[in-house]
Amino acid sequence: DINDKAPYFPSPPYIGTIEENNPPGTSVIVVQAIDEDDPKENGNTDLTYSLDDDSDGLFVIDSKTGLISNTMTFDKEGDPDEYNVTVRATDNRTPRQLSGTTVVTIRVVDANDHKPIFEPLEYRASVPENAFPGFFVTQVSATDIDLGFNGKFEFTTVSGNDPYAFYINPATGAILMSGELDYETRPSYTLKINVSDLGIPQQTSSELASVFITIIDVNDHPPIFVPDTYSISINEDEPVGSSLLSLVTNDLDKGIETRLWFTVEFGDSTDSFDVRPDPNNPSIGILYITAPLDRETVSSYKLEIKAEDADELFVICFVTVTVLDINDNGPHFIPPIFFGSIVEKVSRSEEHTSELQSRPHISYAVFCL
Secondary structure, three states: OOOOOOOEOOOOOEEEEEEOOOOOOOEEEEOOOEOOOOOOOOOOOOEEEEEEEOOOOOEEEOOOOOEEEEOOOOOOOOOOOEEEEEEEEEEOOOOOOOEEEEEEEEEEEOOOOOOOEEOOOEEEEEEEOOOOOOOEEEEOOEEOOOOHHHHOEEEEEEEOOOOOOEEEOOOOOEEEEOOOOOOOOOOEEEEEEEEEEOOOOOOEOOOOEEEEEEEEOOOOOOOEEOOOEEEEEEEOOOOOOOEEEEEEEEOOOOOOOOOEEEEEEEOOOOOOEEEEEEOOEEEEEEEEEOOOOOOOOOOEEEEEEEEEEOOOOEEEEEEEEEEEOOOOOOOOOOOOEEEEEEEOOOOOOOOOHHHHHHOOEEEEEEEOO
16 A cells, blocks of 8 residues: 555634633644555554644644633633634655645634623602502613623512512513502512523622612592591671581692592571681682571571592591571461450359350450550
8 A cells, every 4th residue: 555645624614612611721622634545554544633723822632632722711791602623634655745634613612700790770760659560660780791692581570579669670670569559558669680690600799789669649639638527607697608527638649739629418498508728828718608597597508528539539428507596586376366355344253154145245455465
């Protein structure tokens, strides 16, 4: 046999990978050539491997096995992520040696060596207490310079979400309404949010994000009379226009103010009363007399008074007004005219009634003024 067959690499392309941060000497890829000369003849098929291009000394090759390894540690985020080296296989036939080459592509793959970082760490949002489930509140964001699954996120709520008023999308960090809010019970929330990546091993942020959520009050409660039952007594000669009573209201909706309208709904059969807002405090209604009272006509009123706000939420209170009598009427006879008769010439000692009945009578009338 003569050395007439050059070594060649049978399965191009050759692509090797090395994970960033691996130390020098890490195995990358083994490339081996074939020589079709007779292996029994004088080293025709004994091959030696070398690098024609070692990418500026970043890689070396084992001359016997063809194993390529690195000479430095790579950083996927800072260094180039792909290198090319040229491998030469040379047989050992002397004096006439033959060789062949191939190009090997070496790619630096990402390692999950960075933790996610919230940017920013604090978020502020507000939401009305009557917001519906699915209402968008805010969105937290994070960064991770790792790639692929190493740079994908999983957001979770750590604390502050009692009793599950909010939902966070684990993939996007969007915070949505999921429960019921009540400003009067809880006017604000502070959520602590964690973020982890999906790499192996999983990396978790060093600091939690804070989401401050302010609940906006809406008019969802009717006014309340405090108290809701009154009882007063007044003289029947109380002047028209007199104020009789202050009707005090309260409202659980502390964060908003709305105008109140007061009306006498029932019980004012003589149209003698009205309620107007206090000019100095619109939450107070003042009960006035609007017509003369007469105890002899109506001695007691049971009024139902309504307070209604701008959103038609209302409450009813009850006021009993007792009208006291005054001496405004002189005595008079009932009936004003009396009729009577008497028998003339009758003495008090008359004893025979039969005789009285037979005698003539005199009639008279008395007028009472």
